[in-house]
Amino acid sequence: xxxxxxxxxxxxxxxxxxxxxxxxxxxxxxxxxxxxxxxxxxxxxxxxxxxxxxxxxxxxxxxxxxxxxxxxxxxxxxxxxxxxxxxxxxxxxxxxxxxxxxxxxxxxxxxxxxxxxxxxxxxxxxxxxxxxxxxxxxxxxxxxxxxxxxxxxxxxxxxxxxxxxxxxxxxxxxxxxxxxxxxxxxxxxxxxxxxxxxxxxxxxxxxxxxxxxxxxxxxxxxxxxxxxxxxxxxxxxxxxxxxxxxxxxxxxxxxxxxxxxxxxxxxxxxxxxxxxxxxxxxxxxxxxxxxxxxxxxxxxxxxxxxxxxxxxxxxxxxxxxxxxxxxxxxxxxxxxxxxxxxxxxxxxxxxxxxxxxxxxxxxxxxxxxxxxxxxxxxxxxxxxxxxxxxxxxxxxxxxxxxxxxxxxxxxxxxxxxxxxxxxxxxxxxxxxxxxxxxxxxxxxxxxxxxxxxxxxxxxxxxxxxxxxxx
Numbered sequence: 001x002x003x004x005x006x007x008x009x010x011x012x013x014x015x016x017x018x019x020x021x022x023x024x025x026x027x028x029x030x031x032x033x034x035x036x037x038x039x040x041x042x043x044x045x046x047x048x049x050x051x052x053x054x055x056x057x058x059x060x061x062x063x064x065x066x067x068x069x070x071x072x073x074x075x076x077x078x079x080x081x082x083x084x085x086x087x088x089x090x091x092x093x094x095x096x097x098x099x100x101x102x103x104x105x106x107x108x109x110x111x112x113x114x115x116x117x118x119x120x121x122x123x124x125x126x127x128x129x130x131x132x133x134x135x136x137x138x139x140x141x142x143x144x145x146x147x148x149x150x151x152x153x154x155x156x157x158x159x160x161x162x163x164x165x166x167x168x169x170x171x172x173x174x175x176x177x178x179x180x181x182x183x184x185x186x187x188x189x190x191x192x193x194x195x196x197x198x199x200x201x202x203x204x205x206x207x208x209x210x211x212x213x214x215x216x217x218x219x220x221x222x223x224x225x226x227x228x229x230x231x232x233x234x235x236x237x238x239x240x241x242x243x244x245x246x247x248x249x250x251x252x253x254x255x256x257x258x259x260x261x262x263x264x265x266x267x268x269x270x271x272x273x274x275x276x277x278x279x280x281x282x283x284x285x286x287x288x289x290x291x292x293x294x295x296x297x298x299x300x301x302x303x304x305x306x307x308x309x310x311x312x313x314x315x316x317x318x319x320x321x322x323x324x325x326x327x328x329x330x331x332x333x334x335x336x337x338x339x340x341x342x343x344x345x346x347x348x349x350x351x352x353x354x355x356x357x358x359x360x361x362x363x364x365x366x367x368x369x370x371x372x373x374x375x376x377x378x379x380x381x382x383x384x385x386x387x388x389x390x391x392x393x394x395x396x397x398x399x400x401x402x403x404x405x406x407x408x409x410x411x412x413x414x415x416x417x418x419x420x421x422x423x424x425x426x427x428x429x430x431x432x433x434x435x436x437x438x439x440x441x442x443x444x445x446x447x448x449x450x451x452x453x454x455x456x457x458x459x460x461x462x463x464x465x466x467x468x469x470x
Contacts, residue, residue, distance in 0.1 A: 045423055046393070046409035047438065050430030052086035059427055064100040064206050065417035066107035066124035070431065073098050078111055080124050083417075083431060090127025099185040100124070101141035101207050102164030110139060110146070112184050119148075119184065121165075130165060138180040138187040142210035145170075145227060149178050149187075159216075161230060171230035179217050190215030190222055190245040192302040192321075195338050197375040199386040199393075200413045205379035211304055213272055215246035224251055224272050233272040243288050243296035248305035248321030250278065254286055256294040263294040267309070269324055279324025284317070285310040303341040306359065318344060318359060327359040337376040338383065343398040345376040345383050356383060356401055366401020379416035386413075395421060395434065404434040 058074040069080040078098040079091040096114035112119040121131040139148040151157040160169040180187045216223045224234035236244045243254045250269035268280040286300035286309045300307040318328040333349025354370035375386040382395040391410035415422040420433035
């Protein structure tokens with residue numbers, strides 16, 4: 001009898017499925033859309049909840065805030081969503097790459113196809129085409145500039161600069177070839193690299209300002225181009241023990257010599273036009289070499305005008321690349337988690353505090369509790385702090401540590417804008433405006449610090465400043 005009841009249950013299930021299929025095929029009642037919507041529905045990305053939360057068509061490859069739009073790279077398509085409600089304003093399919101340039105209302109979106117020359121410049125608000133190139137091989141995108149390259153032969157290329165919404169080049173200059181990889185947006189160039197974390201998108205802050213000098217790899221040399229004029233000011237030919245890069249309006253040479261089972265470093269800054277040595281720091285390790293063999297394969301970490309290094313006493317330091325001054329020196333065991341041209345976020349040696357400093361200003365600007373799992377990233381408008389156990393996403397004002405947003409969330413931070421964050425988990429993304437706070441508060445031991453002068457200090461052609469420290 002028990003076996004018979006089991007068979008009848010199977011029969012009823014089969015009959016129910018057949019009935020549902022019949023109803024759907026005859027358009028009497030179709031339960032599948034509702035069922036699929038129920039299966040696909042997601043929980044909220046954070047507490048408090050985002051202003052809006054949407055599920056995109058594919059896992060986002062990158063997300064950028066461009067003026068009043070959120071630009072989403074889906075791999076084979078790019079779309080723009082209204083920052084106010086998350087609604088899709090436009091979509092462009094058949095795209096292999098895209099990048100954002102410009103800032104605010106002057107922002108643009110560049111799109112193109114892999115292994116195909118040319119690109120389009122789109123309005124991020126509505127996706128309309130503002131300008132089109134049919135022959136460019138690659139393009140570098142910045143907050144204030146576009147620089148593209150087109151080649152007529154293997155040793156005959158032209159580099160051109162454009163305003164993001166410009167219709168005519170600002171300048172053009174000849175180059176004897178160029179190395180452009182498979183991706184046509186932001187090909188390899190020399191400079192500094194940002195410190196990154198696993199939970200904050202590397203490009204969360206959007207495009208960076210154009211560097212004063214652009215270092216391009218051509219024929220195993222470094223061609224140094226002034227981005228303001230297009231003039232090729234230096235062709236550097238690095239030796240076997242040397243790495244050449246550009247930062248802060250200087251050509252930076254890092255000499256790494258192997259002896260006594262270790263590497264001995266000398267870092268120097270040079271005028272691009274004359275090659276004259278402006279400053280030198282001996283025994284400053286910029287972590288460009290991986291081992292005692294001293295082969296240098298990495299650019300130094302830092303911002304446009306500063307580099308992060310290790311002093312002979314193993315303390316981390318931040319140096320101004322324009323004149324070689326040490327803008328900040330840490331205590332033994334302190335660890336820099338994030339740095340840009342103005343600010344630095346540091347985890348203390350005992351892993352109990354996260355401190356913020358204004359480069360060139362004395363004293364601690366702000367501090368808050370931390371542990372060994374705390375991550376941080378500086379993304380122009382905010383210092384983003386990622387906390388574990390429990391999961392928290394906190395956005396702080398870089399200058400004084402004021403809390404801009406505090407969320408109970410395990411989501412990634414995809415983009416940081418002037419008024420809020422885009423967070424995401426899988427295909428779900430949401431916009432969180434500043435002012436969003438947990439009802440029960442968060443880190444209660446945050447302490448603010450002095451407000452820095454608006455003019456700032458350090459960086460290329462800036463006035464001398466003091467040295468930050470404890």
